[in-house]
Amino acid sequence: MRNVTHVDSHTSSSQSRVSYAAFAAFGMFWGAWGAALPSIRSQADLNDGQLGTALLFVGAGALPAMFLTGRLLDRFGTRPAALFLGFLGGTGVGVAVGAQGFISVVVSMLLVGAASGTADVAINTLAGQAENQTSRAVLTRSHGMFSLAVVVSSLGAGALLTLNLGLTVTFTVVAFVMLVLAAVVWLKAPGREHSSHSDAPVRSAAAPLMRGTTSVCALLLLGAVGALAYATENAHQSWGAVFMTDNFEASPQLAALAPASFATAATLARFALAPLSRSHPIALLVTGGAVATVGSIILAAAPNAPAGLLGLAIAAAGTAVLFPTLLSHSLRHVEPVQRGGATSVITTSAYLGFLLGPAYVGLLANLAGLRLAIVAVAALALIFTIVAVPVSRNTPRLLSPRDGARGRLPDSNNYMVRRDGITPQSMPE
Numbered sequence: 001m002r003n004v005t006h007v008d009s010h011t012s013s014s015q016s017r018v019s020y021a022a023f024a025a026f027g028m029f030w031g032a033w034g035a036a037l038p039s040i041r042s043q044a045d046l047n048d049g050q051l052g053t054a055l056l057f058v059g060a061g062a063l064p065a066m067f068l069t070g071r072l073l074d075r076f077g078t079r080p081a082a083l084f085l086g087f088l089g090g091t092g093v094g095v096a097v098g099a100q101g102f103i104s105v106v107v108s109m110l111l112v113g114a115a116s117g118t119a120d121v122a123i124n125t126l127a128g129q130a131e132n133q134t135s136r137a138v139l140t141r142s143h144g145m146f147s148l149a150v151v152v153s154s155l156g157a158g159a160l161l162t163l164n165l166g167l168t169v170t171f172t173v174v175a176f177v178m179l180v181l182a183a184v185v186w187l188k189a190p191g192r193e194h195s196s197h198s199d200a201p202v203r204s205a206a207a208p209l210m211r212g213t214t215s216v217c218a219l220l221l222l223g224a225v226g227a228l229a230y231a232t233e234n235a236h237q238s239w240g241a242v243f244m245t246d247n248f249e250a251s252p253q254l255a256a257l258a259p260a261s262f263a264t265a266a267t268l269a270r271f272a273l274a275p276l277s278r279s280h281p282i283a284l285l286v287t288g289g290a291v292a293t294v295g296s297i298i299l300a301a302a303p304n305a306p307a308g309l310l311g312l313a314i315a316a317a318g319t320a321v322l323f324p325t326l327l328s329h330s331l332r333h334v335e336p337v338q339r340g341g342a343t344s345v346i347t348t349s350a351y352l353g354f355l356l357g358p359a360y361v362g363l364l365a366n367l368a369g370l371r372l373a374i375v376a377v378a379a380l381a382l383i384f385t386i387v388a389v390p391v392s393r394n395t396p397r398l399l400s401p402r403d404g405a406r407g408r409l410p411d412s413n414n415y416m417v418r419r420d421g422i423t424p425q426s427m428p429e
Contacts, residue, residue, distance in 0.1 A: 015130040016138050018188040021122040025085045025181035027149025029116075032157035032174045034150070034259070036096075039167050044099040054105045059355040061122070063348060070344025078129060078340075078412035082186035088115040089175035089182075096167035099343040105350025107150075120351070128331040132339070137274035139328040140321060144270030147320070151263045152347035170303060173429040188255045219342055221347025222330050225391050230350050231357030232292055235377045236299075236319070238358035242314050243370055248305040258312055265313040266289040266320035277325040281412055282392045284325050289385030292318030296378035300371050315381075322384065323350060325390070333396050379424055 072080065095108040116343045124139070130137040153174065160170045240258030244250040264375030276284045302308035327346060333341045357377075364373035 005375040013061050014188060015134055016136060016141070019123070019130045019138050019142045020145045021126040021181045021188075022081055022085065022126055023146040024149040024187075025178040025185075026088070026119055026123055026375060028153045028174055028177055028181070029088050030146075031153025032170060033112075033148035033157075034094065035154045035157040035162065036167060036170060039161055040095065040099050040105070043167060044101055044105045046102060047106065050102050053353075054102065054109050056355075057106050057115070058113040059351070061110040061115075062117030062351065063113075065114040065117035066121050066348040066351060067344055069118045070125070070341035073122060073125050073343075074338060077189070078122060079186060079189045081119065081126050081189060082182040084115065084119040084122050085182040085185065086179055088112070088119050089171075089178035091115045093168065093170035093175050096171040103396070113387065117348075117351075121175040121340070121347055122146055123346050124327060124347055125340045126185070128327065128339055129341055131328055133330065135278070136174055137276075137278045137328070138322040139146040139331075139351055140270050140274040140277040143324040144267050144274065144322070147263050147267035147270060151260065151267065154260075154263075155359030156309035159410040167291060200248050201261075216345065216401070217374075219330075220349050221344045221391065222326065223352075225384065225387055226323050226350030227353025228380050228387075229289075229319060229326065231353035231360060232296070232315075232377055232381045232384065233266075233319040233322070233357070234354045235357040235361045235380075236296070236312060236315050239361050239365075239370070239374075241376065241421055243299070244305055244308055247302075248308065250305055254305060257365040261309050262316040263312050265316035269317040269320040270324070273321050277321065278329050282389060284321055285329075285388040285392055286385055288318045288321045288325070290318070290379050291315075292322070292381035293378050293385060296374055296381055298379065302375035318381065326388075330395055 037051070046054065069084075091108070091111045093103075095112060096209055098104050101201075123142070124197075127139045127142040157170050157174065160173065161167075237259060240262055241255040244255045244258050248254075256308075273284060292315050295311050295313070295318055297311075297312060299311030301307055302311050327343070330346060331339055332341065357380075361370075361373045361377060364376050
């Protein structure tokens with residue numbers, strides 16, 4: 001008799017809500033952060049070059065933290081995500097209070113990066129676990145919740161700063177909201193996952209994941225593909241307002257519509273297309289990459305501000321679904337007890353694209369102009385579109401051990417699964 005895992009509708013909804021709360025908290029921080037950067041620069045008396053240098057330390061803090069978080073989650077479950085989110089909210093208050101010069105800002109950026117990196121891996125693992133258990137498109141919808149929170153938080157933080165309430169008050173309000181959401185995660189997040197058992201068990205083909213060279217390389221390959229998606233996304237997010245200002249002499253209010261339009265389009269795309277990330281992931285990856293390519297070209301060739309905003313929105317709709325769909329498709333082939341480690345490797349390597357995307361645009365813009373730099377962003381989206389099909393189709397084989405055999409494997413461990421696989425019984429969308 002097979003041991004089949006059942007997830008009732010109440011449990012399914014609860015797991016999804018926990019993931020949405022976690023991503024909303026994450027988005028609250030980064031929305032406020034984007035709105036507050038000019039004020040941080042002014043308070044610390046930094047020039048643009050110093051601020052740009054300091055921001056690099058966000059990545060320096062994030063990357064090692066992201067790499068180490070996965071094993072912690074595999075050991076203790078996803079509940080620590082609440083602690084990481086609370087810590088992230090606290091670092092915002094720390095930046096607001098301590099940003100009094102270049103050195104203090106650099107130290108603050110390192111702490112923000114470390115807190116953000118751990119939270120990023122944790123909430124993606126939480127969403128991946130919920131998606132695997134419910135067979136619903138939780139990852140893509142969670143990223144949509146992040147985008148929605150970014151829009152709300154950036155507008156709210158901008159309003160508080162416009163009222164001259166200051167950085168400390170602004171980040172304290174944000175931290176309070178994050179703590180409330182983190183409390184939901186702490187109370188409702190599931191514990192450590194265990195593999196299913198049956199009365200006629202077989203060894204999981206995914207069990208030696210992270211032990212064999214082939215599997216680690218496969219995760220890094222998936223992360224590299226994800227880096228193309230992240231580079232495209234963050235290049236547009238970071239340079240959209242500058243593009244509007246430089247090419248159309250847009251006012252600050254009009255230029256601000258660029259990141260707002262991007263985040264809004266990303267939110268709508270993630271919520272609307274989430275079911276396809278489960279039912280037709282490869283088609284969604286290819287279509288999303290193609291749409292991002294077209295949107296980037298429209299932006300690069302835009303003759304006026306409205307056309308530029310249209311191109312940016314189209315690019316956002318395409319890029320929005322790329323990384324969550326890629327991650328969702330990949331994690332379906334990973335043993336549950338090792339999902340944290342796999343998420344850590346994929347997201348850490350993909351995050352390099354997030355960091356390098358804006359720098360890529362800046363370097364090319366300095367050499368050939370911003371319009372040609374945006375064409376180069378379209379090239380990244382096109383490369384993603386080309387490589388997404390072979391990589392995604394071969395993901396099950398890539399994440400299997402070297403011999404690919406089902407049944408007993410040479411690596412002795414205690415991970416068991418049903419004969420019919422590790423995926424729980426599907427729930428209706």
